[in-house]
Amino acid sequence: MKIGIVGATGLVGQKLLTLLENSLLPIDELRLIASQRSLGKKLPYRGKEVDVIPLSDRVFASLNLVFFMATKDVAKKYAPLAIKNNCVVIDNSSYFRLNPEVPLIVPEVNIASIKNEHALIANPNCSTIQLVVCLNALAKINPIKRVEVATYQAVSGAGRKAIEELKSKIRDYNNKIVFNAVPHIDDFDKSGYTKEELKVIFETQKILNQEFPISCTAVRIPVINGHSESISITFENEVNILSVHQIFKNSENIIVIDDIENNKYPLVEDCQGRQEVFVGRIRKDFSNPNILHLWCVADNLVKGAAANALQIAEKCFKQKIFGW
Ligand SMILES: NC(=O)c1ccc[n+]([C@@H]2O[C@H](COP(=O)([O-])OP(=O)(O)OC[C@H]3O[C@@H](n4cnc5c(N)ncnc54)[C@H](OP(=O)(O)O)[C@@H]3O)[C@@H](O)[C@H]2O)c1
Known part of the structure; x- marks a missing residue:
């Protein structure tokens, strides 16, 4: 070729x-x-x-x-x-x-x-990819009704210059991205969402070929590489945590790190250079048994x-x- x-x-x-x-x-x-x-x-x-x-x-x-x-x-x-x-x-x-x-x-x-x-x-989009890998696995065991996601995105998502800027400004307290979480990635749309958030919403619906409602808040944080997401999914039926673990373990390119007794959950350092999507902090909502919450991490330059x-x-x- x-x-x-x-x-x-x-x-x-x-x-x-x-x-x-x-x-x-x-x-x-x-x-x-x-x-x-x-x-x-x-x-x-x-x-x-x-x-x-x-x-x-x-x-x-x-x-x-x-x-x-x-x-x-x-x-x-x-x-x-x-x-x-x-x-x-x-x-x-x-x-x-x-x-x-x-x-x-x-x-x-x-x-x-x-x-x-x-x-x-x-x-x-990088944030969409790791999200749909998780949702696609979960939809096999329980139909999805709604998704809410908050992203915590590394500066490498904004290209080579963004990393250089973070490194050079690391001691400049006035720089927005240093020691900060900035809820603004790509331009604002007139809806009040950013274009990054709209990418996550509409791309996810297109890839999964489903129109369930999705809400997204995309945040840039001063991490060099690796995007993290807090994902909340409302299902049609009650969540069974054991089946969630099983479906993730049997899914292509998903790795579960979820051992809270030993303080183990996915961190960006786990995903560097890796093609898999890492999930952890898998738990049921307190007030609604049909809602699942989880934490998801992936290398935005690799799988993303x-x-x-x-x-x-x-x-x-x-x-x-x-x-x-
Ligand atoms: N970074 C991520 O995590 C990520 C994830 C998903 C998707 N993406 C998308 O992937 C694309 C690349 O992202 P990146 O992070 O790799 O950006 P980057 O580090 O800024 O690199 C941009 C590349 O595009 C080239 N380029 C820019 N303008 C050009 C022109 N007029 N003609 C030819 N080449 C040109 C640059 O060449 P020079 O070196 O010669 O300037 C460089 O090779 C973007 O569309 C981005 O939105 C990025």
Whole structure:
């Protein structure tokens, strides 16, 4: 296969590059693409230094698959050009996610939505991915009526510059993100929600193909990497904690850390570099036996972005969906 990564120099692009080293995809050529700013850069891949080339109309020729790991403006302009060059595109930006023609995929949940005629596949928002992995497992044992989620999101979710800024401002008490929890990720919508919160709500409903009400409060916290979520789910029937533990233990890519006697619950340090979603603090609501509360942690750059995109490509390859 001939594969391109647009945004190869970014946080998600570099994570993908690392994951591709051990991928089952038969890679003959890897084209690393970024902006003009990265002209002259080289990135390590399988023991070699690969040149980064600037994005242009011509970079897609002869590629089979292009991962777009850049901004939504880049995806909007260049994904159609890649498709014109017969490439399949997996886009990590928010630009195409809610387009009804575009499958929005978490492989554990809805890989079957990808058909041979789909030239473009959207990778969901990082906070959405870890949420739907949990909800999809739970919906198998008890129909979901309502979800409430509060996210505690790392600065790496805002890209490479955000990490540099946090590190450089760590002693600047006036900087908003230092020693603070900021309930503001992406722009505000006129509804009073932020766009990040709306992504979690509408993407979750699209992926699970269900319209149960969801509410979300998304908060940026001064953690370098790893998103945490407090999730409350109202079910149609009474919650059985034992069945919840069992379904999580039997689910692909979910790890339970829930041993309160020994103060064990998922922390961002558990998820670094991991493709699994970690859950813990599993408990029933005091006043309503149909409500479950839990804590969920995942690496936003890995399962929340690069690994999910790669899993999509690998499943398509294994199932020969695009004839690669
Ligand atoms: N970070 C996360 O946890 C996460 C999770 C899910 C989804 N996403 C989404 O994934 C995408 C990448 O995020 P990131 O965190 O990796 O961002 P990042 O660290 O800021 O990297 C952005 C990448 O896009 C490239 N780029 C920017 N403008 C470009 C242009 N005009 N032409 C070509 N390349 C351009 C940059 O190239 P240069 O180095 O040359 O500037 C860089 O490689 C975004 O759409 C983001 O919303 C991120």
